[in-house]
Amino acid sequence: MEHPAYSQLRPVTHSVGVVLCDNPSYSSLEGTNSWIIHAPGDRVAVVVDPGPQDEGHLNVLQAQAEAGGAQIALILLTHHHGDHADGAQRFRQLTGAPVRALDKRYCAGGDELIDGEIIRIDGLTPTIEVVATPGHTGDSVCFFVHGEGGDAGTDDDVEGILSGDTLAGRHTTMISETSGDLGDYLDSLRLLDKRSHGVRLLPGHGPDREDAAEVVEKYIDRRExxxxxxxxxxxxxxxxxxxxxxxxxxxxxxxxxxxxxxxxxxxxxxxxxxxxxx
Structure with missing residues (x-):
């Protein structure tokens, strides 16, 4: 199954799949990618960016994340923009799972994320590393999925980088005039360039890409x-x-x-x- 595929789970890596929301626009490309982290046989799942407050999308996302009897244990946000985060509160109502973000204003039932934190959940095989990547917005964050449960600094088991709007699968990304910063963004791109070679990009919009570093390097060149x-x-x-x-x-x-x-x-x-x- 290839991108775009609406309202169904499209497996991308061993532990990560995506449900594409049908909210296409100039800025969101074909729509918002809502990611499900859940290895085969895991008892729980984590959802990243439930998307806009679209009841149909949220219902499909819940059904796909809970298929096979898994329980949604956590909702993560890459940043606060509505096409990624407006559905988070409703999704919390549907699932009972806490919402965590880098900015505590967008958390519900959970603490704010900490840069460098490793998220471990009983019943979930992969671990999730929090990497703050301000620039697109001040609260932008990427999630490195360690498929074998590794820690920060052990990148051999990183099977994908969930990048939100820091990196897109197609075209470039805009920097918010209200909460973004180009200097921060360049610093974030350089940080990602050190750790993204040969790692699959799992973006907030557009298709996944085999090598995130290729996108990062193009972004740096274009900005410079x-x-x-x-x-x-x-x-x-x-x-x-x-x-x-x-x-x-x-x-x-x-x-x-x-x-x-x-x-x-x-x-x-x-x-x-x-x-x-x-």
Whole structure:
């Protein structure tokens, strides 16, 4: 079974499968990937990013996670954006499982996540390593799934990286203007580059990818290129140039539909450079 496959469990690795929510859009691509961590024979399951408050999707997600008699023991959030997290409270009502996130404001019945924490649950074979990756948002986190129950620093058994919106399976990801930061994002990408070679990418949107490092390296190259382009445009136009003028200088053939995204990316880059966003 290949991506996209709506309303059914698509196994991806030995311990991880995905249920794709039918909420396609420009930003969410084909929809939100809701991930189920559950090795064959495990008594419990963990759900990552239950998605929007879509009753049909949540019911399918619960049924697939509990197939074979497993119990949903925990709900994890990669970050607070609605297409990943708005359904979490309702999913908690349906399953009784606690919700944990890096920001305590989005937790319910569970403590906030801690960077470097190893989540172990009785009845679940894999362990889940929490790796804070701020940038897309301040509360963004990746989950490294250790299929054989390993600890941080023992990457030989990492079978997948659940990346939320830090990395997408297709195209790039936007940085939130309200809670994101380009400097943090570059630091997070460099951190992931050290640990993602040969590890499968399990993104919040788009298809899974065989080697996460290929995506990470493209993202770093693209961001560095954009920083250089914005810097050159400001040097040419002057620091009083407006965002619209800079966009016109850089994105010479941008689709009008994407102009808003181009302006957002430019403002984020200007802030990183310490320049005004007129």
């Amino acid at each position: 290129k954009r920083i250089a382009e914005v810097t050159a445009a400001v040097e040419k136009l002057g620091e009083g140039a407006t965002v619209s003028q800079i966009v016109d200088e850089i994105y010479t053939d941008v689709d009008p539909v994407l102009r808003s995204a181009a302006k957002q990316s430019t403002r984020v880059t200007l802030r990183y450079l310490g320049l005004p966003t007129n």
